[in-house]
Amino acid sequence: MSDWHPQIVTISAVVQHPDANSLDIVKVLIDYPVVVKRGEYQAGDVACYIPIDTVVPDCDAFYFLCPLITEKYEENGETKIRQLGPKFALGSVPEKYRIIKAKKIRGVYSQGMLMPAPACMKEGDSVVEVLGLKKWEEIEEENIPGIKVSNSEPPPNGWTIPHYDVHAIRSFLECLKDGEEVVLTEKIHGSNAAFVHDGQRLWVKSRNLYKKMDPDDMWW
Structure with a gap:
């Protein structure tokens, strides 16, 4: 048996992140917390839930997971860091950067990620084939x-x-x-x-x- 079931879920609760004004904590599948942007989802909404240990495809929808190239620079006596763009071209992002993992965001663990649900899908429907997902081993x-x-x-x-x-x-x-x-x-x-x-x-x-x-x- 396994907990790996990427699927359409109904959001059961949304609370404000206790330490981030721009973030909410969404609860799905009884008690799985997912940290999202403030106001992105409301209780009762349906969404695609992608659990941890999922490998997402190397495509535009998940390109935001690609690590960024950064460099340090000096400004007014302070050392700052600026982002120069993605480290890899779309279509060549290594798998290790496309694995969904539990991540601690401002003190709260986010257990997976959410995406908008296609209009033709309902709660409980699998999104494995639709999104091209596979389980990380x-x-x-x-x-x-x-x-x-x-x-x-x-x-x-x-x-x-x-x-x-x-x-x-x-x-x-x-x-x-x-x-x-x-x-x-x-x-x-x-x-x-x-x-x-x-x-x-x-x-x-x-x-x-x-x-x-x-x-x-x-x-x-």
Whole structure:
């Protein structure tokens, strides 16, 4: 399961940003906050919600995500910075700059981004194909320079573990009650691993790849 569902949403609430006169905090999908320009959306409006871990296409609609070239200059004894324009031409913006991430804006975390909803779409409709979106997947170890990982070797049929993801706690706020005792666990980023024993030997898997047994491999 996954929380990655770019879709048309109805805005449930809009409040003013506590530390920015030009920004609002919009709530969607129960309690996901998105920071937007002041007055851009009102409660009850519909919009395209693009969650974190989304890779957006290299097109004009998302060109504002392209990093800018800047330079320092002196003016009246002060060092200032001016923007000289986009660092990359439209159509050549690297993927790493087109990943939607949680971002802290003046003390408030923004969980994704919003765009105007096409007139022909309704709440709950997917915008994956319409906007050309895809889910960002964490880089596997074999693609990280300096780390030796051997070839893949999956276990016999019937012993494989299906790929899975987890829901964010914000999706289940209605399940928690004030004063209720809960158990908290910590997931360390990059530590995803699975282990299978088929009665003969051990098999090791990172998020997406079973590792071939090798004494020189970091997994063995």
